[in-house]
Amino acid sequence: MFSNEDVAEIILRSGEHLILVTIAMIVAISIGIPLGIAITRYPKLAQPILGVANALQTIPSLAIFGFLISVPFLGGIGKNPAIVALTLYALLPLIRNTYVGINSVDRAITEAGRGMGMTDWQLLTQVEIPLASGAILAGIRVATAISVGVATIAAAIGGGGLGVFIFRGLATIDNRLILMGAVPAAAIALGADLALGWVEQRLTEQPLRRGKLDRKYAIGGGILALLIAGLVGINYFQAPPTIAIGSKNFTEQVILGELLAQQIETHTNIKVDRQLNLGGAFICHEAVKAGKIAGYVEYTGTSLIQILKQAPIKDPQLVFDTVKQAYDRQFQLEVLSPLGFENTFAFIIRNEDAQRLQIKTLSEAAKYTPQMRGGFGYEFLERQDGYPALAKTYGLKFAKIQQMEFSLMYPAIEKKSVDLIAANSTDGLIPVLNLTILEDDKKYFPPYQAVPIFNRATLKKYPQIQPVIDKLAGKISTQDIQQMNYQVDNKSRPVDRVVREWLKSKNLT
Amino acid sequence: MPQSSEIAVEFRDVSFEIDRRKILADLNLSIYRGETIVLLGRSGSGKTTMLKLINRLAIPTTGVVSIDDRSTADWDTIKLRRRIGYAIQDIGLFPHFNVSENIGLVPSLERWQTSRIEARVYELLNLVGLEPEVFARRYPHQLSGGQRQRVGVARALAADPPILLMDEPFGALDPITRLELQRQFLYLQQQLGKTVVFVTHDIQEAFLLGTRIGLMNEGNLVVLGTKDELLQSQHSEARAFIACLNAWEMGG
Numbered sequence A: 001m002f003s004n005e006d007v008a009e010i011i012l013r014s015g016e017h018l019i020l021v022t023i024a025m026i027v028a029i030s031i032g033i034p035l036g037i038a039i040t041r042y043p044k045l046a047q048p049i050l051g052v053a054n055a056l057q058t059i060p061s062l063a064i065f066g067f068l069i070s071v072p073f074l075g076g077i078g079k080n081p082a083i084v085a086l087t088l089y090a091l092l093p094l095i096r097n098t099y100v101g102i103n104s105v106d107r108a109i110t111e112a113g114r115g116m117g118m119t120d121w122q123l124l125t126q127v128e129i130p131l132a133s134g135a136i137l138a139g140i141r142v143a144t145a146i147s148v149g150v151a152t153i154a155a156a157i158g159g160g161g162l163g164v165f166i167f168r169g170l171a172t173i174d175n176r177l178i179l180m181g182a183v184p185a186a187a188i189a190l191g192a193d194l195a196l197g198w199v200e201q202r203l204t205e206q207p208l209r210r211g212k213l214d215r216k217y218a219i220g221g222g223i224l225a226l227l228i229a230g231l232v233g234i235n236y237f238q239a240p241p242t243i244a245i246g247s248k249n250f251t252e253q254v255i256l257g258e259l260l261a262q263q264i265e266t267h268t269n270i271k272v273d274r275q276l277n278l279g280g281a282f283i284c285h286e287a288v289k290a291g292k293i294a295g296y297v298e299y300t301g302t303s304l305i306q307i308l309k310q311a312p313i314k315d316p317q318l319v320f321d322t323v324k325q326a327y328d329r330q331f332q333l334e335v336l337s338p339l340g341f342e343n344t345f346a347f348i349i350r351n352e353d354a355q356r357l358q359i360k361t362l363s364e365a366a367k368y369t370p371q372m373r374g375g376f377g378y379e380f381l382e383r384q385d386g387y388p389a390l391a392k393t394y395g396l397k398f399a400k401i402q403q404m405e406f407s408l409m410y411p412a413i414e415k416k417s418v419d420l421i422a423a424n425s426t427d428g429l430i431p432v433l434n435l436t437i438l439e440d441d442k443k444y445f446p447p448y449q450a451v452p453i454f455n456r457a458t459l460k461k462y463p464q465i466q467p468v469i470d471k472l473a474g475k476i477s478t479q480d481i482q483q484m485n486y487q488v489d490n491k492s493r494p495v496d497r498v499v500r501e502w503l504k505s506k507n508l509t
Numbered sequence B: 001m002p003q004s005s006e007i008a009v010e011f012r013d014v015s016f017e018i019d020r021r022k023i024l025a026d027l028n029l030s031i032y033r034g035e036t037i038v039l040l041g042r043s044g045s046g047k048t049t050m051l052k053l054i055n056r057l058a059i060p061t062t063g064v065v066s067i068d069d070r071s072t073a074d075w076d077t078i079k080l081r082r083r084i085g086y087a088i089q090d091i092g093l094f095p096h097f098n099v100s101e102n103i104g105l106v107p108s109l110e111r112w113q114t115s116r117i118e119a120r121v122y123e124l125l126n127l128v129g130l131e132p133e134v135f136a137r138r139y140p141h142q143l144s145g146g147q148r149q150r151v152g153v154a155r156a157l158a159a160d161p162p163i164l165l166m167d168e169p170f171g172a173l174d175p176i177t178r179l180e181l182q183r184q185f186l187y188l189q190q191q192l193g194k195t196v197v198f199v200t201h202d203i204q205e206a207f208l209l210g211t212r213i214g215l216m217n218e219g220n221l222v223v224l225g226t227k228d229e230l231l232q233s234q235h236s237e238a239r240a241f242i243a244c245l246n247a248w249e250m251g252g
């Protein structure tokens, strides 16, 4: 079931995952526990600090990642912001448990200590912390479990880890891939919890020796620390790739990202770091703007409406010109020539329904939608140019609207848990699952031409890039991209091979 | 009993409030070196609070508490407390320290040598009637209430402090062990001549141990004197305590 390559990658990703979690936990512990202690000494600060830590935990991780992209030093894309975000999430249980643990030490005990003439430091280190160590360790356990979970989302900003499998698996509807990420993640969570549980038990079983750290543990701890430091070093000081290419987190985007990357690598001496599977248009945009990635492929309609927040325009050329100009002025970003195909929103129903109801267009469908269940992505439901305005244009009403992850829509419509989905016209699954695209007969959706968007500073620094990307202009037809999507989505073929074959077929290699 | 006219602990016009509520009022009291003052009073009358004013676990709202003619405010708090042994009412043994470590707490804070601490711990365990071989390595949760209390007393005595604050130290003991320890205490007092402030609500214990007895009533020190002076007192609280004594004797 798993090839050697798979196993190697599972080990690599698990290693990345462990490193993310370990570094984040070390940072979080060295901030959270002292902070928890501090607020037992300055009780006035307790509520504000716990409040902030609490609030941090309620922010969705993608929002934190998005915010962090433009933050200097700690932010960007890759491992750093992932570690920062994990740290922020881990803080609350650490601060709270330390605070509560110390405050629930019996007053008679602390009073005796103080009465005997212990200094505050002695009381803290010899009495309060040892007696609170159970609670503190429980906090560490909770924080670790949270970190292992959140770390799967780090893949959204190129942080690596087991989330890479999960995102890839969700994008290609491949349960095997999802399991390759989820099972080791669960194993890590379980293993960490067991190990910490063991430590916790030893602490409560055998009361702490003051100052007498067992030599065995010291050596063990030292070796572990060295190992981690080594792993961290290897991860951070790998020869830096020259430029990074990004993509959003669905199959077509990964294909396009890989395509840009191969095109650059075969025709220039530049090495490409593939930051594929970033978490959405917003994150890609922030990343290319900040120069964290050199470029990615965007769709003109998305740029116009979602990024530039302008009203929809129907003429494709006008949309392209508007976007190109605005990007040039506002963001110092270059919008290069369109690649050839459009990826518009498509309202999709099962063939059998289309035939039974005799509907081909959205206008015709409006009559039947009150008996249908719609499955839409969060983005589509929220966007200005998305569902609300569209429903108004066509007078659509649904029996029920299910908000769902993009990658779960096809299984949902196939298994008939929804009857109509809003997905992309280029999805390789449309023909395979016997689905029909309803025609947007009122031309509601603006054009969504695929265009490479590049950071201008990067293009200036590496002038050899732009001509190479320009060679792709107009080369990718809708059939081409559907076919490539199909190869990856349904044939489970590796993206790099599919892309290489296509490049060869177009004599681009 | 060795006793001098030197004042070891002095309360001058001391009052103490928590949240604007008066807990202690207008305390004036001189405790002489080597004497045993017993604070007698009902529950909630302010005895524990008075002890805490001495080692600065409580800070007077008005007035001055001085040790060796120096206000506790001017002492280095840590140094002050190391000179004052404190057996607290709730015992407050450290649950993660064994008996020997609990008793050796102040000596180890004072950086005594291990062997010296060990010898001292054995000496004290014998003193409070706990066999060292049996008890030294036990943890507090492996002791009975009375045994814990005795460990608490031993801990207060450990670094040989010149002043001792003992808050109902024999409260949880059976009458036989209690009498034994009271005798032990009297004998030691004759030898060592420490300044002791001893809290009890048992008038018999007060009579047996105290050089002088301070009777507390609702935050006031209402009678201060020897056993005989207390017996003569016409104060209603004093009469009430003496009535208990009589009732007990008649019953027995």
Ligand SMILES: Nc1ncnc2c1ncn2[C@@H]1O[C@H](COP(=O)(O)OP(=O)(O)OP(=O)(O)O)[C@@H](O)[C@H]1O
Pocket: B018, B023, B041, B042, B043, B044, B045, B046, B047, B048, B049, B050, B089, B201
């Ligand atoms: N931290 C506190 N906050 C509010 N009130 C307190 C506090 N500590 C003590 N008191 C009050 O101060 C008064 C005196 O308390 P204290 O502990 O000195 O009494 P006590 O004479 O030692 O009583 P007992 O014999 O029951 O130990 C009591 O009314 C008590 O409720």
Ligand SMILES: [Mg+2]
Pocket: B047, B048, B049, B089, B167
């Ligand atoms: Mg008391």
